[in-house]
Amino acid sequence: MIRLRRMRPEDWHIWKELRLRMLEDSPIAFTESLAQAEQNTDAQWQEFTGRSSGKNSVSVLAVDSAASEDAHADGTMSCYVEENGTAWLAAVWVAPEHRGTDLAALLLAEILGWVQAQPGVKTLKLGVHEDNLRALAFYRRHGFIVRGEREPYLLDATRQEIIMELPVEAPPA
Numbered sequence: 001m002i003r004l005r006r007m008r009p010e011d012w013h014i015w016k017e018l019r020l021r022m023l024e025d026s027p028i029a030f031t032e033s034l035a036q037a038e039q040n041t042d043a044q045w046q047e048f049t050g051r052s053s054g055k056n057s058v059s060v061l062a063v064d065s066a067a068s069e070d071a072h073a074d075g076t077m078s079c080y081v082e083e084n085g086t087a088w089l090a091a092v093w094v095a096p097e098h099r100g101t102d103l104a105a106l107l108l109a110e111i112l113g114w115v116q117a118q119p120g121v122k123t124l125k126l127g128v129h130e131d132n133l134r135a136l137a138f139y140r141r142h143g144f145i146v147r148g149e150r151e152p153y154l155l156d157a158t159r160q161e162i163i164m165e166l167p168v169e170a171p172p173a
Contacts (some may be wrong), residue, residue, distance in 0.1 A: 002103060004110050007059035012042070012049040016063065018073045019045075022093040026115040028129040029093065031154040033113050040165055053078065056081045056118075056169060060110045074098050079124070087115045087168065089126035092135070092136060099134075108142055124168050127161035129153055139164050 007015060033116040052059035062075030074095040082086045089111065093105050117123050126144070128135045128151075140146075149163035 001065045002062050002098070002118075003065045003162060004060050004106060007049055007052055007061050007076075009046065009050045011061065012045040014063075014073050015049050015052075015059075015076075016040075016045045018061070018076055018093075020089075021095070022076075025129055026041070026093060026132075026173060027098065028155075028159075029132055029135065030091070033155060043125075052078055052080075058111070058114045060107055062098070062107060064093070065113050075107055077111050078105075079111045080116075081118055081121055085120040086119065086120060087121045087124045092126075102150055105142070112168070121168050124166045125163060126165075127151060127163050130160050130162055136162065136164075139166075142166070 003075075019037055020034065023032065029140060049059075051057060057078065057080035059076060059078040061072050061073040061079045075098060076091055077089065078091040079087055080091050092104070092107070094107070095141065112124070115121055115150050122127055122139055124144075126139065128139065144164040146162055148166055150160045153159040153161050
C-alpha cells in the first residue's frame with residue numbers, strides 16, 4: 001500500500017535513488033539529465049533534501065508502507081514559493097506501475113493543501129515539456145490553464161516548456 005509523506009533531510013538516499021529512476025524513465029520531464037545527476041555528491045543530494053523541507057518549499061514522497069525504513073519511493077511532487085508569492089510545482093514523477101491510478105492526483109492534492117496554507121500565494125505554476133502530452137493532459141484535468149507563456153527547455157533550446165498555472169484559493173475557514 002502506498003502512503004504519502006513529506007520528505008525529510010535524512011531522506012537524501014531515498015531522493016537520490018528516486019531522482020535517478022525519474023531521469024532514466026522520463027528524460028524530457030526534467031531540466032537535468034541522468035548523466036548530470038549521476039555526478040552529484042552525497043553532499044549535493046543532502047543539500048537538496050534539506051532545501052525541500054525548508055520554510056518555503058515542500059516535497060512529498062509516495063512510499064510503499066510495507067517497505068522497511070521507507071527505503072523506496074514510487075512517486076514524488078515538490079513545490080516552492082518564490083519571493084513574489086508565486087508557487088512552482090517541480091520534480092513531479094510517478095513510477096510506471098502506478099500511472100493511471102490516482103497517485104498523481106493524491107500527490108497534487110497534498111501539494112495544493114500545502115500551497116493553500118502559504119500566506120499570499122495566489123497562483124501555482126509549472127513548466128511542462130511540449131512533448132509530454134500525458135502530463136499536459138493531467139494538469140488540464142486538474143484545472144491548470146495554458147496562458148501562452150513558454151520558455152526554452154534547458155536541455156534542448158530547440159524545444160520549449162509550456163507554462164501552466166492554477167489559481168489558488170485558500171480553503172474555507
